[in-house]
Amino acid sequence: MTESKLGWAVPLMRAGYIGKGLVYLAVAGISLYSIWRGGSAQDTSSALGWLDTTWGGGVLLFVIFIGMLAYALWRVLDAAFDLEDYGSDAKGIVARIGMLVTGAIHLGIGATVFPLLFGGGTGGGSGDGSGEGSSIPGHVRTVMEWPGGRWLIGAAAVLIIGAGVHYMRQGWTNEYRQHLRANPVTTRWNPVLKAGLIAHGVVVGVVGLLFGFAAWQANPQQAGGTGEAFSWLSGQVYGQILVTGVCLGLLGFALFCFVNAAYRIVPKVSGPDVQTLAAKLMPR
Numbered sequence: 001m002t003e004s005k006l007g008w009a010v011p012l013m014r015a016g017y018i019g020k021g022l023v024y025l026a027v028a029g030i031s032l033y034s035i036w037r038g039g040s041a042q043d044t045s046s047a048l049g050w051l052d053t054t055w056g057g058g059v060l061l062f063v064i065f066i067g068m069l070a071y072a073l074w075r076v077l078d079a080a081f082d083l084e085d086y087g088s089d090a091k092g093i094v095a096r097i098g099m100l101v102t103g104a105i106h107l108g109i110g111a112t113v114f115p116l117l118f119g120g121g122t123g124g125g126s127g128d129g130s131g132e133g134s135s136i137p138g139h140v141r142t143v144m145e146w147p148g149g150r151w152l153i154g155a156a157a158v159l160i161i162g163a164g165v166h167y168m169r170q171g172w173t174n175e176y177r178q179h180l181r182a183n184p185v186t187t188r189w190n191p192v193l194k195a196g197l198i199a200h201g202v203v204v205g206v207v208g209l210l211f212g213f214a215a216w217q218a219n220p221q222q223a224g225g226t227g228e229a230f231s232w233l234s235g236q237v238y239g240q241i242l243v244t245g246v247c248l249g250l251l252g253f254a255l256f257c258f259v260n261a262a263y264r265i266v267p268k269v270s271g272p273d274v275q276t277l278a279a280k281l282m283p284r
């Protein structure tokens with residue numbers, strides 16, 4: 001398939017980032033509301049379940065569901081046809097494999113939304129932050145029962161931690177600017193986009209640490225997702241302040257997703273004449 005015939009993949013990408021932004025907006029917003037009310041930060045399943053109980057929440061869940069399917073398909077196409085021009089060297093292959101992994105993760109979020117839309121599920125929206133984490137230890141336990149299962153979970157931990165470090169590095173070094181079109185919106189909100197990407201990396205990195213703890217101690221209950229990452233952070237010094245700061249950062253990451261939906265550049269489709277945010281903000 002030629003690059004000129006892949007322009008239809010761009011709307012998939014934009015729909016995917018909209019859905020992704022809504023997920024993080026729900027997680028961060030509902031978590032901050034829960035903290036303000038004296039509760040704890042919420043995981044993805046709990047946040048989505050809470051949406052299911054609100055007026056208009058079904059519409060948002062439907063948009064998220066379509067967005068997650070679109071994002072998963074976009075990542076497959078991006079990896080297969082190298083639409084973002086990562087290349088075919090070792091670094092590029094790793095990046096493209098990572099796209100497939102993130103696509104599968106977001107397809108899993110779509111699977112979480114499906115019963116809320118069509119099956120009458122509750123999605124763990126009890127507000128205790130336990131919905132997402134209740135399934136992850138079960139899956140980890142199943143893998144650990146396989147021959148070499150602990151090593152597989154350990155390898156997954158390394159990959160997840162690596163992804164978190166990658167996101168933080170992208171934010172800290174401003175690498176993300178290479179993928180955004182330069183305009184007044186991206187320029188004005190650049191500091192928020194930077195903070196959001198770093199906060200996202202922190203959460204992903206902590207999830208990887210939890211998988212590492214599970215593998216090291218042979219205890220599947222140590223593994224978890226976003227909710228458990230928030231719980232772990234809250235147990236550190238100044239934990240509640242730390243979690244609140246990360247949730248505020250995730251609001252920035254939601255904005256990062258929405259900005260990507262509108263202004264992300266796809267090199268092999270967009271053409272060479274588009275000015276990137278990196279070029280505009282390059283020191284002279």
